Amino acid sequence: MAPIENAQTIAQLFARAARIYADQAAIEDGGQSISYRQLEHLRQQAARALLALDVQVADRVAVWAPNLWEWIVAAAALQSVGATLVPLNTRMKGSETAHILRESGSCVLFSVGRFLDTDYPAMLRDEPLPALRQIVHIRPQAALDTGLSWAAFMALAQQVPEDALGEREALVNAQTLSDLLFTSGTSGKPKGVMTCHGQNLQVVRDWSEIVGLRQGERYLIVNPFFHSFGYKAGWLAALMRGCTIVPHQVFDVQAVLECVQQARINVLPGPPTLYQTLLAHPRRGQYDLSSLRVAVTGAAAIPVEMIARMRDELGFSTIVTAYGLTEACGFASICRPGDSAERVASTSGRAMPGVEIRCAEGNGEVLIRGYNLMQGYLNDPQGSQDAVDAEGWLHTGDVGVLDDAGYLRITGRLKDMIITGGFNVYPAEIEHSLLLHPGVAQAAVIGVADERLGEVAMAFVLPVAGQAIDPAGFISWCREQMANYKVPRKVQVVEVMPLNATGKVDKQVLRGLVV
Incomplete structure (x- = not known):
């Protein structure tokens, strides 16, 4: 048997982990314990269900959910059939999520039903998503008007023979794209970063060896799965070393x-x-x-x-x-x-x-x-x-x-970036959103120190002539437009925006205005 260290694809990693770690607990989530052997069965079942949905090699499949065992199964299954994982930040609003779904051309979306009192699929109802063919609802809490429940999705596996999955897995190799993670750029437009199975497995292998993860250890993953920390240094590393994953949602x-x-x-x-x-x-x-x-x-x-x-x-x-x-x-x-x-x-x-x-x-x-x-x-x-x-x-x-x-x-x-509680936040992206407010003529964002989060965004806004901006009301508006970690914690209204010799906003002057 080839050692787990030699796995070239994520499907191979899961299969070999099941043989090596067998009945040891792979995931413990909300009172449910899933062994490595059971996890492998779930991966294969979900992968066959994706084949039933006609997901092809190089298709993009998105996951929009908190840290749940189904997240891991969905990710491994789509990667097994050669599709590319598109993780979605659970803090994003509908318009932000829809932009990434369109940009990636995702054909299937795994979405939690409700999380933190928010109906996630409802946020996409009025968004044009031409490439999206199917939504799979993870843990739906009510009858579904559209899409598939997780149980109905998994039942689709019965339509696809096991050897069909084996044939598809043979088409996936170390150079196949494994994921497409969107990161905000200084231009304010999120960029999709493409990486492959082989390089991710190698770096996770090295990272987990340096850290010294041991078989049987219990790994509490608080970092969100949609981030490379919770995904690659999280559940992927844990499964490689035979740890037990304990997902934590909030x-x-x-x-x-x-x-x-x-x-x-x-x-x-x-x-x-x-x-x-x-x-x-x-x-x-x-x-x-x-x-x-x-x-x-x-x-x-x-x-x-x-x-x-x-x-x-x-x-x-x-x-x-x-x-x-x-x-x-x-x-x-x-x-x-x-x-x-x-x-x-x-x-x-x-x-x-x-x-x-x-x-x-x-x-x-x-x-x-x-x-x-x-x-x-x-x-x-x-x-x-x-x-x-x-x-x-x-x-x-x-x-x-x-x-x-x-x-x-x-x-x-060099990049004008803020790190808020571990999240990368780009002022240009926030500024772009602030300009959607009908009362804002100009906006500039800087980072200011925060005792709890390390750094938070502060906005300087120049109102449209004849209009007034109430900072508290403006922050409330921001919370409706963007993910919470991007929302400026402070807003200062200015009568004139300081500019440098090239006509750009002089943020050094703005920093001097911070009280």
Whole structure:
């Protein structure tokens, strides 16, 4: 039997994991336990159902749902038949989601019925989606007018023989596109990042080995599956190493503490805000957190004191920070177990195996080269060419320095980007949305410090002549137009927008206006 490390496709990974880990629990979700063997059966059943829906190699299939076991099954099934996974952010509104569905040409959508008091399919009712043929409703709570329930979808597998799935899987290889993750660009237009089965499996293999994931460990995944952290460093890495996945839908500190104690969680990655919130909880001492072993974080600066407290008070023996971006399969550099608290707090580690990192002379831009780089942006050859130069270096837009040991410290961003609670937010995208407000003539967005989220968006708006803008009402309008993490937390109305010599908004002047 070929070892799991040699899997070239995600279908092969699931099949070999089922043989190796067999009746061990692969996922525990809401009182339901699914073994590795059962997970493989579900993957095959869902894949045959997709064949019944006439999903072809290179078709795009989207998943719009929180962290649920069905998310993993749907993703693995569509990748098994050669389709490309399009994960959708559960915080997006209907218009934002519809844009990505149209841009990707997704033919099937797996969507949760209701989540956080929101009817997700209803948000798409008035949106033109010419390529979308079918919606599969995960856990519908009422009778369906259109689309298929999860049960009805899975029943379609009866129409397709098992050998048909085997024939389709034989057409999928390491170079087949596995996913299309949309990331916002500085132009304000989301870009679809294309990556393949083989490169993702290799980088996940290396990442999980460095972190030291162990068979049988229990992995609480708070990071959303629609993000590369929750998807690739999350459930994909866990299944590769024989861990038990415990999905968590919404971060709630009380629920996390209870889950760690009851489920005896060993691995808990997340943004720095997750650990800060745990450390600050007044009743943390009442919970048994002794099972915790591995923490992986990044995306924001971390005080050295916090690393020490994570070891002393939360009990983590392995704490590492990492750096990556969607265009690099989510992984570029990582600390190693045993690195000092100072190094973990002040750097993002050193390059992953097989990956090169350097900082450009002059502006210090972080450049990455290696097998982990994207295949390009969907339908954007010029953008792809601009991102990866002729020598194969990805220009990240981040600014940093490397020490003598090759450890990377991010010092700033060439791109005007904000990181809010671990999410990348681009001012240009928010500004584009703000200009849809009928009372706004001009808008500019900057990042301002926030104790809980690290950084949040602040908007400066110039009203249309003769109109007034109420900041509180304007923020409420923003919440209806865009995902919550993009919504400006502060709004300042200005009488004139400061411009530089080239006629562009001078954001340095705006930063000086922040009270």
